[in-house]
Amino acid sequence: DTGVSQDPRHKITKRGQNVTFRCDPISEHNRLYWYRQTLGQGPEFLTYFQNEAQLEKSRLLSDRFSAERPKGSFSTLEIQRTEQGDSAMYLCASSGDSGRGPRAFFGQGTRLTVV
Amino acid sequence: DQQVKQNSPSLSVQEGRISILNCDYTNSMFDYFLWYKKYPAEGPTFLISISSIKDKNEDGRFTVFLNKSAKHLSLHIVPSQPGDSAVYFCAASRGSQGNLIFGKGTKLSVKP
Numbered sequence: 001d002t003g004v005s006q007d008p009r010h011k012i013t014k015r016g017q018n019v020t021f022r023c024d025p026i027s028e029h030n031r032l033y034w035y036r037q038t039l040g041q042g043p044e045f046l047t048y049f050q051n052e053a054q055l056e057k058s059r060l061l062s063d064r065f066s067a068e069r070p071k072g073s074f075s076t077l078e079i080q081r082t083e084q085g086d087s088a089m090y091l092c093a094s095s096g097d098s099g100r101g102p103r104a105f106f107g108q109g110t111r112l113t114v115v
Numbered sequence: 116d117q118q119v120k121q122n123s124p125s126l127s128v129q130e131g132r133i134s135i136l137n138c139d140y141t142n143s144m145f146d147y148f149l150w151y152k153k154y155p156a157e158g159p160t161f162l163i164s165i166s167s168i169k170d171k172n173e174d175g176r177f178t179v180f181l182n183k184s185a186k187h188l189s190l191h192i193v194p195s196q197p198g199d200s201a202v203y204f205c206a207a208s209r210g211s212q213g214n215l216i217f218g219k220g221t222k223l224s225v226k227p
Contacts, residue, residue, distance in 0.1 A: 004158070033214055042119075042204050042217030043159065056214065091158055095212075101147045101166060102208040102215060106158030 004107035006092050012113045013082055020078045021110045025094030032075050033104060034067055035091040036060065043091055049075060082114045118142045119207050121218035128225050134192040136221050138205030141186065145207040149215065150179060150190045153202045162203075163190070195225045 005024040013019050025032045030051050035043035046065070048056045051072035061067075064082075069075040079086055089111050093104040120139045128134045138148075146167040151159035165172040165179045165188070172179050178191045192199055202222045206215040 031212060035215075040219065042206075042219050043215070045214040045216065048214050050212070093158075101149075101164055101211045102213055103149065103161050103164060104215060105161065106151075108156070108158045 004092055004094050004105050006090075006107035006110050008110055009108065010111050010113075012115060015084060015114055016081055018078065018080045019082060019112065020076055021090055021092075021112075023075045023077070023092030023107060024073075025075070025092070026096070026105055029094035029096040029105075030072065031095045031104075032069055033093040033095075034075070034077050035093065035106075037089040037091060037109070038087075046077075079112075082112075084114045087112055087114045116141075117218075118145075119205055119216050119218040121205055121221050123221050124219070125222045125224070128195045128223065130197055130225055130227050131194045134190075134195045134199065134223055134225065136190040136192075136203050136205075136223065138188050138190075138218055139186060140188075140207050142207070142209075142216075143183075143186070144209050145216075147208040147211065148179070148181060148188050149206045149208070150177075151204045151206060151217075152199075153204060153220070159204060192223075195223075197225050197227050199223060200225050 032049045034046040037043045049069040064080045089109045091109045093106045095104040149164040150162040153159045181188045202220045204220045205218040
């Protein structure tokens with residue numbers, strides 16, 4: 001068990017370009033979450049998967065954002081036509097049915113800079 | 116409208132003393148509360164949690180207290196150590212499988 005893994009750790013892109021991030025959750029976890037964190041703020045929920053089903057999406061997730069979790073394993077988050085306001089840390093987390101409440105394990109995040 | 120509020124952006128404590136971090140919430144439907152610690156350039160790390168049916172949970176040097184009538188929780192760290200210096204986030208959830216709603220965090224500095 002190597003924890004939640006995110007790739008890449010850093011991404012610099014030009015405004016208008018598309019970017020895709022990957023998250024590999026802890027292997028036995030069936031729930032996977034994406035959050036976004038900007039400077040001075042706590043993580044903000046974006047979307048949530050249970051196995052391969054996307055069960056909830058935040059209103060923060062505009063139509064330029066799409067997330068997938070094929071076969072209930074890894075997940076990808078794509079941002080199309082990036083804007084400078086998309087610059088943030090994108091965090092992935094996973095959790096399982098441990099009976100210990102909504103305890104989620106976070107990855108180290110992908111820092112996106114849109115120039 | 117912030118549902119989880121951490122009103123102190125920073126806190127400085129002497130090594131060996133108690134650190135008390137506070138958190139207020141507005142949504143009475145929350146039934147789990149969690150504390151996470153975050154170092155720079157790392158993801159948040161889970162510290163301790165409490166269910167709304169309890170008023171206290173203790174794990175080593177960390178204790179979380181929940182006052183439902185006041186919609187307030189606090190994290191006590193005793194004794195504080197320099198390695199505890201980090202940003203601490205309070206989070207809340209409806210249900211055991213839901214997403215987490217975070218406060219803005221409190222930066223704790225523990226001075227030797």
